[in-house]
Amino acid sequence: MTKIVILTGAGISAESGLGTFRDAGGLWENYDLSEVATPEGFARNPALVHDFYNARRKNAAEAIPNAAHAALARLQAARPGEVLIVTQKIDDLHERAGSQAVLHMHGSITRARCAACGQTWDAPSRMRAGDQCPSCTAPATRPDIVWFGEFPYHMEAIWDALRAADLFVAIGTSGSVYPAAAFVQDAARAGAHTLELNLEPSETVTDFAEARHGRASAIVPAWVAEMLGE
Ligand code: APR
Numbered sequence: 076m077t078k079i080v081i082l083t084g085a086g087i088s089a090e091s092g093l094g095t096f097r098d099a100g101g102l103w104e105n106y107d108l109s110e111v112a113t114p115e116g117f118a119r120n121p122a123l124v125h126d127f128y129n130a131r132r133k134n135a136a137e138a139i140p141n142a143a144h145a146a147l148a149r150l151q152a153a154r155p156g157e158v159l160i161v162t163q164k165i166d167d168l169h170e171r172a173g174s175q176a177v178l179h180m181h182g183s184i185t186r187a188r189c190a191a192c193g194q195t196w197d198a199p200s201r202m203r204a205g206d207q208c209p210s211c212t213a214p215a216t217r218p219d220i221v222w223f224g225e226f227p228y229h230m231e232a233i234w235d236a237l238r239a240a241d242l243f244v245a246i247g248t249s250g251s252v253y254p255a256a257a258f259v260q261d262a263a264r265a266g267a268h269t270l271e272l273n274l275e276p277s278e279t280v281t282d283f284a285e286a287r288h289g290r291a292s293a294i295v296p297a298w299v300a301e302m303l304g305e
Pocket of ligand 1: 090
């Protein structure tokens with residue numbers, strides 16, 4: 076039974092060199108999200124969208140998990156079957172740090188999907204508009220990313236875990252995108268203690284019973300050490 080649900084956002088990978096979205100200089104300052112993170116944008120200009128995600132795939136492959144990722148993997152190893160990571164991140168730094176139970180609710184940069192038949196597979200390093208689906212051969216391949224206006228992955232499993240949680244922790248997320256921004260309320264309604272670990276107060280900080288602010292690579296390992304009684 077999952078006892079701890081941890082939601083992570085772009086802030087957990089910031090110290091691994093992967094940009095956030097809404098901080099100064101963030102991705103959405105340099106790209107029009109309607110062009111690169113919506114199905115309509117992909118339909119209008121698939122080549123632009125593939126270029127955007129090819130660059131993010133390269134950056135993610137070159138990034139190194141930081142002490143926050145490692146601390147969460149350590150907690151999962153110490154508390155087998157009790158710690159679920161729900162990430163808004165599309166990189167695979169949690170897995171490369173050793174985490175097992177990770178649900179990518181916004182998809183994964185390492186995966187590709189066929190818009191025609193729904194088949195998914197490991198994405199090549201560079202995807203191009205018109206690439207054929209290996210299963211149905213339709214020229215309809217896309218990054219396996221959940222775009223704005225699309226329904227996130229794994230929602231039933233996430234809501235089940237929130238209902239069963241004793242503790243909900245949000246790390247490195249601004250609390251500006253739903254349904255993830257409401258998970259703290261879902262968990263609190265189910266009686267869980269709620270903790271925000273973020274560089275600065277998020278948009279939903281007042282929904283949390285407790286909040287600690289600082290860099291993830293410092294405050295997450297400190298919190299895990301506390302959880303493990305060190
Ligand atoms: N340590 C901890 N927190 C940090 C750090 C750090 N080193 N650096 C930045 N942060 C915090 C910021 O203070 C901010 O609150 O991480 C948060 C990042 O917020 P966003 O850029 O909005 O990213 P996120 O919350 O993950 O966005 C949610 O929006 O664009 C969509 O699909 C995209 O998954 C993304 C979703």
